[in-house]
Amino acid sequence: MPLFFTQTLAILHKDLKTEWRTRERLSAMAFFALLVVIIFNFIYEPGSPIIKTVAPGIFWIATAFAGLLGLSRSYAIETQNDCLMGLRLTPVDPGAIFLGKMLGNTLTMLILQVLILPILVIFLNLQIAEALPRLILPILLGTLGFAAIGTLFSAMSLNTRLREAFLPLLTLPIFIPALLAAIESFRAVLTGAEITDWLVLSGAFVALYIAACLLLFEYVLED
Amino acid sequence: MPQRPYIPPFVFGILALICLSIAPYLVFVYAGIEKEMGLAQKIFYYHVPSAFSMFLGSFLCFVFSIFYLWKRDKNCDLWAACSAEVSLLFGTLVLITGAIWAKPIWGAWWVWDAQLTLTLILWLILAAYHMLRTYIEDPVQSARFRAVLGIIGFLNVPFIHYATKLWRTHHPEVVRGEEISLPPDMKMAFFFCVITFFALFFALLFKRVSLAKARDELESLKTEI
């Protein structure tokens, strides 16, 4: 196996292992997402039919905001004992660090989404059982796109003042088109409408941004 | 004392002034009054060229950002940052005039039509770019991060464009594709306004750059002492 992929997998493996050992990040994210889902219900009148049409939006707002919370923690383990420097002392391509971290963040967010979806279904009384298989691809693409730009910007925000405020400030405006695609395709799946256009959009977003971040990550790490 | 070259800002300044003195004639006298929209249609002559200037600015920022990461020339970063700032100014104008246009035509200040939404999102990215500067202390790192954001942000434009178009299309199709629908007098006035705004854009950009360079010189002189 080329060194690039060995390194990517080593980083991914290490991140998931530490994540699993502490579980602090995931539990904080899940709790936060749960709060968002519940709070959103108070915006509308009880039993209002509108809630079903906005369900995809609530799902994505909950997971994206919880995701931001998780992202800002994802480099915490690297800064602890100057590990990021140790990492950069190895003959590693910055792209491998990016890819490993991004995949780790994607998996964490997917787990979060698996936890949140049933809660959403119960609270909003949604019927998604048969639509579920068609939901997988749009959710996966949306999450990959979010993780790509989020991973890049969270590495950037390491060195800034107001670290927590800084990350959503950069990530959210860039994420808007992909978020729009993710929400609209979710909604289209529920209503049985066509989603090809949206999938093309999210697919292109993921491809372009992963490529761009792989190239640009070098400049974020260097000093 | 070294004098900085004042020629380009001067040339563009003069050009902008000449254009500015002719443009009102074309807009108010030469071009006819649109029947349905009335005088509100005249906002379009400055609204759309402002939008063009904004996109030009973001594009320049993108190009200079790439050059900065490639050549590591401090001047590239300076130009990128200044382009973004002037672009932000024009973006603000696009949003404000867009709202003023929307009120009489569509009956609401803001209707989330595709093009204005695109402008709004790009404006948000430019604003984030602008804020990035104040958040990072190390000037070299700040320049590098700015360049990364300048590239990432501009790459987003086609996605926003496509997404907002899929999402909603309300805008009258005057500028895109069906320019033929515009009568020749209006077309003439419109293109002249585009030139005017580009001249204005460059005049402001050069002015902004000369300010940034002066500040840079001051700072290096201060550290020398």
Next chain:
Amino acid sequence: MQHLEYMTAAYIIIWAAILLYFLSLSKREKAIWEELRELRATITKNNTP
């Protein structure tokens, strides 16, 4: 003269914004040049006591 007030408002805002931006740039640049001149003067004074 339909919608005259909207047109006027839009035009005033555009020109006021651009003019103000230009004036603020000029003002800031002038201040910096002033400071540069003073700084250079003190440097030459210190070098030739």
Next chain:
Amino acid sequence: MNTSAIIIQNTTRRFGHITALQNINLTVPTGCIFALFGPNGAGKTTLLRLIATLAKPSSGDIWVSDINTRRNPHEIRKNIGFISHQTMLYDDLMARENLTFYGRMYGLQNLNTRIEEVLLAVGLKDRQRDRIQKFSRGMKQRLAIARAILHHPSILLLDEPFTGLDTSAQSVLSNMITTLKAEGRTIFLVTHDLARGLALADRFGILFQGQLVHEASTKDIGESELQTLYENKTTH
């Protein structure tokens, strides 16, 4: 074979308007222990980061084992071990897992046998399945040494390695440095501890305000003389 492990030529490093290192020229022979002294903010760490290819010089060139740091940093990194007062280890991983991770990052073959070797060398073999969170400062530093020599580097860069260690751990580290030198490695030591640096090193240098103000052999100089020299060189 090359006789110079590290060659630094006319190297300057700037951060914006600030010059951190100015026109440094320095050669460290292969197999030598070089100690670099200097007060805080003199640019010692910056120089070390340049040698370790973590940052590029603003001008000038650095060759590490005859490779220019601008040309092929990855090749240089395979040949460099870095120890600082920060361990660069993950607290939530076991000792062995930390080494496995770094071994994979270096793309090492026969990783398991190599890990056994280094764990034995630093005396942590019986603690390899413990999370290093529970380790003492000295044990962590030993594991950090294991991490640094895992990939058989011929050059070791040490950035204030004694900071935060108790005296017994400090002497363990000193012994390890002597052992590593005996194995033929080149060691570049950055410290403000003059006595310890003098005892270990073959040559020394003094860095002050980004400039290399003195460079000599440690043979003809005693501790008190060095102290006086250091004080003279690091004041205006």
